[in-house]
Amino acid sequence: MNAPPDDSREVLWEVARLHAGVLGFVGAVLGGAAIWMLTVWLVLKGGPTVGAHLQLLGQYLYGYTVSWTGSFIGACYGALVGGAIGWVIGAVYNLVVGLRE
């Protein structure tokens, strides 16, 4: 019986495609979770001025504040923005791969 074939050149020759929808979903989860955790961390940490810099997000995310309520509002925005970013990355990637093929 022959030795197993050396197919090292066979792997990594096919180009992967990204699922833009799945990437968007992942981005949404990560974005929402990130803003929620960042906010809650500072709220729990407390101090005389809570989230002096993080609150600047309120300039873009209407209704967002560094508070418990704000953390959930921010999570929603984060999910939206993260989802959009993930989807765009997937879609642009697939588009460029398609054009290059």
Added chain:
Amino acid sequence: MEEAVIIGAGPAGLSAAYELGKLGLGATVFEADEHVGGLSRTLNYGGYRFDIGGHRFLSKLPLINEIWHEILGDDFLLRPRQSRIYYRGKFFDYPLKPLNALSGLGPLDGFLIVLSYARAQLRRTDAEDSFEQWVTNRFGRRLYEIFFKTYTEKVWGIPCSEISADWATQRIRNLSLGGALRNALFGHQRGRDGQVITSLTEQFHYPRFGPGMMWERCAERVEQAGGRVMCGVRVERIRHDGGRIECVHVRAAGGETMEVPTPHVISTMPVRDLINALDPEPPEAVRRAANQLRYRDYLTVVLILRRANVFPDNWIYIHSPEVKLGRIQNYKNWSPEMVPDPAYTSLGLEYFLWEKDPEWTWPDEQLVEAGIRDCARIGIVSPNEVEDGTVLRVPKAYPVYDQGYRDSLAVVRQYVQGLRNLQLVGRNGQHHYNNQDHSMLAGLFAARNLAGAQYDVWAVNTDAEYLEEARSAAPAGRLVPTRLQPEPAPLLSAEVVARRVFARLDPVALGAAFACVAAVGLFLATAGLLLKGGPKVGPTLSLLSQYLIGFRVTWTGTVVGCIEAAGIGFGFGYVTARLRNWVLAAGATLLRRRAAAEWRRRPAALG
């Protein structure tokens, strides 16, 4: 002992004969052509094999898949599917992908397509008798004119307003613009019913030496089971009396004739020819109806090119109206063994014509030159790399679904029902644009009917529904359709799985994606503040200038910052993809070394 006669050795006829052999019943198949296979035959020109159209062996019917594997075994290859549309000097993926189509057509066309689609949804025409109405109602006029009208009229030779909506219902029913958009987002090719669209899957089976190989083997099996397959023998007359076929009168290529008595006839010959072959003649109304049925004729110009790789597709649809060429097949991409020398490629240039068209009677040399010109015009082929060519003409290749075909066919069917031992199956036999698997199924059912079953062969079509033996029959003895479970998705080979698992990310593509997000993100962040205004605009955001040289929270500064952000984003994406690919390669190397070590440890007795 008299045997059943089967007219035509295409998929339907040979499947019927094959099934009869399994049932222990004899059959004689008469085929007018020199080769078996009908429209699924494969021809050989100096070692270059070519087909008539494309034949993917892909079916939702478990029985058919079983038969294919039974007949062909290891000579059944699993091939990747790729096809595109050529239109306006550009290539578009097929099935259509919204982003790909948009990038090819441009934003203006894309916008007009969306407007047109919206208008169609709001103001649908109630009448959907024609292909044009059916498609426009679902896709909008703009998309219809771009991707459906020109090609469909090229194939059928009549305006889409004269093509029956049955054609759309049968061939593109399961597609929708909404589905295409969902597919673009989530990547699954599923139809309205939630099932994966069979015709759009990414792989298919194909015989090593073309579809003709399947039917040549099938014919051998028929003969091994005691049947006969006679090529070059044309059925000229079919004598009937008292509502039964008594015999068929045939003529061989050498001119000798024969009268063959038979208890049953399964016919796959074109309906028009069948009715005109009946003796005594059917009533005038029936003959008139049959003669109104039309068939599209087909011609392929095969070019042999001195180039190893011409294009990666199995086939390309040529939608561009400036050439008559309808489709190009790259037989090497169907199976590498279709060409004798891998340094060469054979292409099939397919033209859809009427026999009365001038091109039909052009000399072969003229047709080959025309084919080369069309390909050069498209930019696929350079004339000086063509070494040889040949032409194949196939009259009555496709039944035409014009506006009157259904009524004509109904008249013919009504008459044929009166001939109790005659069954019509197959694409031309039923004047129904079946795929190969459904033609086969109709043939199988016709054969089983000779053994006492009661299948309605006319109910087999491209739908998922088909008939099985009745558990409760209607009073007239006809069967009730039952939907069977679709075949589970075939297991992927280890090779395919490995390639997908270890597929690499394209660094340039990922870099471009991150560049796009970074630039647009920075632009939106800056623009938001600029539009908001205030005494001091973006004091914190301006800190980015410590990383993005030249960035300011101004319109000009935004542009500078976006360019730099795009560069950084591209670098990030590029490096991420390279790193990921490197880690994957390292993982693959590790796995391979472990497998090699494991292999060396295997006992010598196992080989």
